[in-house]
């Protein structure tokens with residue numbers, strides 16, 4: 634399988650509806666949002682684009698053993714400790730895919746600056762736009778790797794993030810030791826939180842006979858790769 638790979642300039646679109654959702658407006662109430670708020674959301678999304686420094690890094694590891702107590706060993710000599718539920722969902726996985734994405738520091742700085750100047754609403758909207766951007770960049774990376782490996786008839790598991798569910802956030806350290814996302818500007822603090830904060834890390838299982846499979850239904854409408862030959866109309 635592929636060695637560690639870096640993707641620079643992940644080109645994604647920030648969905649207005651998603652930003653509104655992160656701001657606490659449920660989909661069925663979107664028509665009730667004032668035109669002033671909608672205008673601010675659209676303006677802050679436009680402010681966000683030039684601030685995005687979306688990058689990702691990923692690597693495949695070959696799984697050598699999976700134990701019922703939650704230990705996963707790889708042929709490269711790494712060991713992960715997950716929980717029993719994750720072990721069940723990774724049944725028959727042959728590879729472990731490690732991924733980290735970020736949108737960089739610029740949005741974070743702009744949000745702080747807005748707060749400093751007393752522009753609280755704009756700061757919150759820009760922050761929500763950044764959250765949507767990093768999540769969309771993560772989905773794009775999942776989609777990219779799924780498409781890239783589609784000919785191999787490989788199936789992918791859902792994704793697991795250190796610190797979510799009951800997976801210990803300390804496993805973040807292991808992902809960082811292997812992937813070294815510092816190369817794309819992401820560091821880990823002593824509490825295992827990432828800097829820039831608008832960064833995501835996760836693992837997935839991959840295998841020809843994986844039982845619990847998941848495919849990221851990423852829509853081309855959120856992708857800004859203008860020259861992609863596979864774009865669906």
Ligand code: SF4
Pocket residue numbers: 776851852853854856857858861862863864865
């Ligand atoms: S345009 Fe569509 S098919 Fe092409 S990379 Fe973007 S999301 Fe994937």
